[in-house]
Amino acid sequence: MKSFPAAFRLEPKAPPNLVEISLPGSKSYTNRALLLAALADGESTLTNALFSDDTERMVECLNALGIRVEADRAGKVLKVRGQGVPTVSPSEPLYCGNAGTAIRFLAPFCAFGPGEVILTGNERMRQRPIRDLLDGIRQVGGEAVDLEGTGCPPIRVKGGGLSGGLCRIEGSxxxxxxxxxxxxxxxxxxxxxxxxxxxxxxKPYIDMTLSILERFGVYAANSEYRRLHVPPGQEPKAIDYEVEGDASAASYFLAAAAVTGKTVRVGPLPEDTCQGDRGFVRVLAEMGCGWRQVGDRVELTGGTLRGVEADLNAMSDTAQTLAVVALFAEGPTTIRNIANTRIKETDRIAALHQELEKLGAVVEEFPDGLRIHPKKVYTPAGIETYDDHRMAMSFAVAGSRI
Incomplete structure (x- = not known):
């Protein structure tokens, strides 16, 4: 896995008037595709796959479970030889780092294996709740427990299969x-x-899951996000699958254009994508940017920015990016309905509050969000990223101006 320096120094630099960015593959789609390819019987090929900590943890764990995954990093290709179920019970715990999608997607999958599997992660992962999912696994006939009684990893999942049926889970x-x-x-x-x-x-992440299930040949029904149903008698099919560009990654380049007044064109990001984070373009437009769809690419030009009130529940991974853009707007920006970000790679609301104030912003924190009051002049500072890549990428945008 690639290593990076402990710190990067960023200084403002005038960007070109137009920048073209080819986006990496979506992390969310890559890990979903890896899991479905493992559940299929046969070889699937994933192109434009993302190679990152989260996807590499998933690949390592699948290999340990007997699912052969061949990785071509240079070509951005993953070949998965699906077995339908895990075929090996690893003697050592599966280490997922801080990859939420990996540990959560793997937990039900491990219940179909031949024996017991322990899944764990880094210090932050061992603070991230997973009790609701374990309860869900038990409701559909599995055995899954948290080993330290905290409702967080490490967890143990016993094999033998899942019967399925009705399962109730808190949605918030x-x-x-x-x-x-x-x-x-x-x-x-x-x-x-x-x-x-x-x-x-x-909700857009559920749309993404349902759309990729369909691509792998599995029908699922959505009753207004109150009931989600997968009928019995189906199985995923091995396919060739091209991963869409990552809308979350696009947000950083769009934000950089917004705060510098320049133009960026990012893609591939089709207009009909299920990725909720594509909606970040509309928030920037409300702040004063101009944008248009050019084929499978989004083009955005920065303008005079004004503060907004934004409900980011459907695209909470862009909250840190918007908070940084808010530093350079006229008037305050309020971000609400993102309480769930407190249990992500870090408590993102508290982390934003702390780091924005280091730069000199005035920040009000709420249980479900924050309000940023911008200033005319900011103070360069060392930013703590909390082992959260979105903190690093978002505050890199601030480095283009401060």
Whole structure:
């Protein structure tokens, strides 16, 4: 795995008037595709795949479970020899680092294996809740427990299969619990019906899961995000799959154009993508930027920015990026309905509050968001990233102006 320096120094530099960016593959789609390819029987080829900590953790774990994955980093290709189920019970715990999609998607998958599997991660992962997913696995006939009684990893999942049926999960904490069960649902004897308790967060990620299930030949129904149903008698098909560009990654380049007044063109990012983070373009347009769709690329030009009020529940991974853009707007920006980001790679609301104030901004923190009051002049500072790549990328945008 590639290593980086402990710190990067960023200084403002005038960018070209137009910058073209080819986006890496979507992390969310890459890890979903890896899991579905493992559940299929046969070889799948993933092109434009993302190679990152999260996807490499997934690849390592699948190999340890007996699913052969061949990686061509230079060509951005992953070849997966699916076995339908895990064929090996690893003697050592599977280490997922801080990869939320990896540990959550793998947990139900491991229940189809021949024996017991322990999944764990780094210090932050061992603080991230997973109890709702473990309860969901038990509701559909599996055995899964957290080993330290904290509701967080490490967890132990016993093999033997999942019967499926009705499963009720609270919707306000993480859509990944729902996606994890949906991805493995086709292998459940009775299929799966997920009943959402309360309001479901991050709905576009469910759309992404349902769309990629369809690509792999699995039908699923969505009843207004209240019930999600995968009928029995299906199985994923081995396919060739091209991963879309990452809309979350696009947000940083779009933000850089917004705060510098320049133009950026990013893609591939089709207009009909299910990725909710593409909606970040509309937020920047509301702030004063101009944009247009050019084929499968998004072109955005920065303008005079004004503060906005933004509900980012459907695209919470862009909250840090918007918070940095808000530093250079006229008037305050309020970001709400992102309480679920407190249990991501770090408590992102608290981390933003801390680091924005280092630069000199005035920040109000709420349970579900924050308000940023911009200033005319900021103070360069060392920014703590909390082992969260989105903190690093977002504050790199600030480095283009401060």
């Amino acid at each position: 904490r993480s859509s990944q619990y729902f996606s994890a069960l949906l991805l493995s649902a086709a292998r459940m004897e009775q299929g799966l019906t997920l009943a959402v308790e309360g309001e479901l967060v991050s």
